[in-house]
Amino acid sequence: MNHSICSADRATHLKIVVVALAAAISLAALAISSHITADVASDKITAVITAGKPVAMTRTDLTVMR
Structure with a gap:
């Protein structure tokens, strides 16, 4: 038995291609088949999110003066 793919014969290459193709098709x-259908967005009412007040972020707990 030869364990090298480089020196394998034509039948071995064909078997590898067939197994890979069968695995890809089954996957x-x-x-x-396991895909869950998403709900249609038009059926739901979505809430509008508005921006709040601007906030200055610092690395310390000191108050930022502008």
């Missing part, structure tokens, strides 16, 4: 099918 994609699993991902599509």
Whole structure:
């Protein structure tokens, strides 16, 4: 048995491609089947968030004077 992919024959390369393709298809099918549909945004009323007062941030607890 040869463990090197470089010196493998054509049948071995074909087997690797088939196994990889089957794994990719099964993973994609699993991902599509487990996808949860999102709620439509137009069905919900969203709250409007407004900005508050500006705040000056410092690294110390001292009061900032402007």
